[in-house]
Amino acid sequence: TQLLEQSPQFLSIQEGENLTxxxxxxxxxxxxxxxxxxxxxxxxxxxxxxxxxxxKKLKRLTFQFGDARKDSSLHITAAQPGxxxxxxxxxxxxxxxxxxxxxGKGTLLTVNP
Amino acid sequence: EAQVxxxxxxxxxxxxxxxxxxxxxxxxxEYMSWYRQDPGLGLRQIxxxxxxxxxxxxxxxxxYKVSRKEKRNFPLILxxxxxxxxxxxxxxxxxxxxxxxxxxxxxxxxxxx
Numbered sequence: 676t677q678l679l680e681q682s683p684q685f686l687s688i689q690e691g692e693n694l695t696x697x698x699x700x701x702x703x704x705x706x707x708x709x710x711x712x713x714x715x716x717x718x719x720x721x722x723x724x725x726x727x728x729x730x731k732k733l734k735r736l737t738f739q740f741g742d743a744r745k746d747s748s749l750h751i752t753a754a755q756p757g758x759x760x761x762x763x764x765x766x767x768x769x770x771x772x773x774x775x776x777x778x779g780k781g782t783l784l785t786v787n788p
Numbered sequence: 789e790a791q792v793x794x795x796x797x798x799x800x801x802x803x804x805x806x807x808x809x810x811x812x813x814x815x816x817x818e819y820m821s822w823y824r825q826d827p828g829l830g831l832r833q834i835x836x837x838x839x840x841x842x843x844x845x846x847x848x849x850x851x852y853k854v855s856r857k858e859k860r861n862f863p864l865i866l867x868x869x870x871x872x873x874x875x876x877x878x879x880x881x882x883x884x885x886x887x888x889x890x891x892x893x894x895x896x897x898x899x900x901x
Contacts, residue, residue: 708889717792718892723888763830765831775833780829
């Protein structure tokens with residue numbers, strides 16, 4: 676099982692600030708997914724990154740996949756209270772099969788008005 | 789609306805009393821999976837299924853059973869629940885290729901007393 680380490684574990688910031696959260700492993704990922712989870716609900720997929728060095732943008736969110744496909748980052752610009760939630764990264768096993776998805780423990784983000 | 793439906797949403801039961809948590813998806817997805825989420829441990833995969841009648845163990849399968857007799861349904865069975873199975877459970881489904889993530893249900897909060 677691939678071990679995914681997310682940092683920081685907790686992050687509390689003011690509205691309008693920028694932030695970056697990280698997802699790291701010693702293993703090479705075939706692809707990596709980012710999810711956001713709100714209290715009492717299931718995780719919701721934000722993005723999938725597949726190619727080393729890939730950058731994807733989703734409004735104020737920028738996702739980057741490391742060149743060696745061992746790490747990823749999520750950058751949020753001008754955070755808003757609606758961005759509050761648990762951000763999870765998840766990696767597929769080396770075979771790339773989508774059924775064996777391993778999650779990191781997440782970064783709990785709080786954006787204060 | 790495309791969705792994964794879990795029932796019940798909340799359940800309190802006693803040690804040893806068999807229970808089933810149902811899961812159904814309306815997206816014709818090949819892959820389905822069960823996860824449990826615990827504080828400090830994150831999301832851990834219990835069982836997964838690649839297709840009808842094809843299931844396999846995830847990272848924490850002890851004490852659980854599953855079946856996949858139809859493509860849309862993937863129930864989770866606890867034959868003899870114990871207090872250490874108190875957790876938040878999520879069912880999820882996916883088309884199966886790496887570019888698509890999982891769609892999660894809203895969760896079942898189980899308490900075993």
